[in-house]
Amino acid sequence: MDPPNTTAAADKFPPYGGARGAPYMDDASTRRNPASHHRAGRARRRNATPPSRHRGFTLVEIAIALALLAIALAAVSRASQTGVDTQRALRERTLAQWVAQNRIAERLAAQRWIAPGAYVGTEVQAGVEFHWRERVSETPNPALRRLDVSVAGAADPGRELASLVGFLALERDR
Numbered sequence: 001m002d003p004p005n006t007t008a009a010a011d012k013f014p015p016y017g018g019a020r021g022a023p024y025m026d027d028a029s030t031r032r033n034p035a036s037h038h039r040a041g042r043a044r045r046r047n048a049t050p051p052s053r054h055r056g057f058t059l060v061e062i063a064i065a066l067a068l069l070a071i072a073l074a075a076v077s078r079a080s081q082t083g084v085d086t087q088r089a090l091r092e093r094t095l096a097q098w099v100a101q102n103r104i105a106e107r108l109a110a111q112r113w114i115a116p117g118a119y120v121g122t123e124v125q126a127g128v129e130f131h132w133r134e135r136v137s138e139t140p141n142p143a144l145r146r147l148d149v150s151v152a153g154a155a156d157p158g159r160e161l162a163s164l165v166g167f168l169a170l171e172r173d174r
Helices: 006-012 034-047 059-110
Strands: 117-125 128-138 144-153 160-169
Touching (some): 059 117, 059 128
Antiparallel strands (some): 117 128, 128 144, 144 160
């Protein structure tokens, strides 16, 4: 029996576990020459831009960034102010609508027949004063009256915030 061929196994599987035919890590051809490495580093440094140009932002870049920030903050401020104004107007209209509903509810609860005409007054709702105007008119049915209520804020009486229409019925003895 012949002894196993050890040279063939060494060619197939290098001792460091690398690929077939790859050079050994100890091979002199893979080592760097310290002198050539030093020369390459000096050449790289000569061609590179000075490090002082890459240390921070320029004044122009900072000015542009601040301008963009100012524009963004102005837009956010405007949007939040619009939201506050919208909320205030919505609250005012809601309160005015409640005043109009209260006027019709009071007329219905009184169960009195109202003469056609115009009636005005003020009412405070949630600490806000409102001016209301009622217009009572006849309808084709003699047992009904139409009641138009419009409500405006005390600060601007010409601007109507809410309006509501109701009908009052004449209760006859049964």
